Amino acid sequence: MEERVQISILLDLYGDLLTDKQRSIMDLYFNDDLSLAEISEHTNTSRQAIFDLIKRCQKQLIEYENKLRLMEKNSQSESYKEIILNNIELLKAKVDNECLSFVEEIKRLVLEL
Amino acid sequence: MEERVQISILLDLYGDLLTDKQRSIMDLYFNDDLSLAEISEHTNTSRQAIFDLIKRCQKQLIEYENKLRLMEKNSQSESYKEIILNNIELLKAKVDNECLSFVEEIKRLVLEL
Numbered sequence: 712m713e714e715r716v717q718i719s720i721l722l723d724l725y726g727d728l729l730t731d732k733q734r735s736i737m738d739l740y741f742n743d744d745l746s747l748a749e750i751s752e753h754t755n756t757s758r759q760a761i762f763d764l765i766k767r768c769q770k771q772l773i774e775y776e777n778k779l780r781l782m783e784k785n786s787q788s789e790s791y792k793e794i795i796l797n798n799i800e801l802l803k804a805k806v807d808n809e810c811l812s813f814v815e816e817i818k819r820l821v822l823e824l
Numbered sequence: 825m826e827e828r829v830q831i832s833i834l835l836d837l838y839g840d841l842l843t844d845k846q847r848s849i850m851d852l853y854f855n856d857d858l859s860l861a862e863i864s865e866h867t868n869t870s871r872q873a874i875f876d877l878i879k880r881c882q883k884q885l886i887e888y889e890n891k892l893r894l895m896e897k898n899s900q901s902e903s904y905k906e907i908i909l910n911n912i913e914l915l916k917a918k919v920d921n922e923c924l925s926f927v928e929e930i931k932r933l934v935l936e937l
Contacts, residue, residue: 816911
């Protein structure tokens with residue numbers, strides 16, 4: 712996975728563990744795609760301080776993932792859900808109307824997981 | 825939910841974010857059900873220091889839950905899974921052998937989620 716995409720996912724999973732200021736600057740850089748110079752101007756902070764903060768937070772987010780593994784677990788769950796949904800579609804084509812309502816309910820709930 | 829049970833679940837979810845020493849003492853108190861006096865003797869640390877550490881870690885675990893809400897999300901997922909599995913059992917009683925293999929595969933994967 713591209714590092715930028717990975718950090719953006721980790722930010723979504725663990726961003727609430729950062730301070731508001733850290734979270735906001737990480738959002739500007741990784742989600743809004745602003746440059747260091749733009750963030751520096753926008754926040755009235757030196758380019759070097761922004762660079763250091765981003766590097767520090769990146770390291771922190773990776774440490775959270777190494778400990779809690781939420782990205783890894785989510786990715787595995789999504790793979791399972793995809794196979795479940797494929798099986799549900801195959802099943803829908805084969806069952807009668809009475810069974811179809813159970814299958815539709817299962818599908819609805821799997822999508823909520 | 826009883827506080828002791830709640831802390832034990834939070835310890836399972838967020839314990840890796842504590843230090844090894846904190847994790848170990850929290851385990852002795854909440855999972856192995858040792859008293860403060862027993863942990864104090866076991867770790868060669870004052871009873872007051874153990875008490876303070878436990879209170880501090882409890883607060884920390886609750887803060888993690890307030891930010892990441894893993895316990896809340898897990899509990900909701902478990903409720904959904906229970907209804908899915910009930911629907912699967914109802915469906916199993918109604919479908920023919922060909923469909924049954926799809927239903928069994930769906931059940932197997934839901935249990936992996």
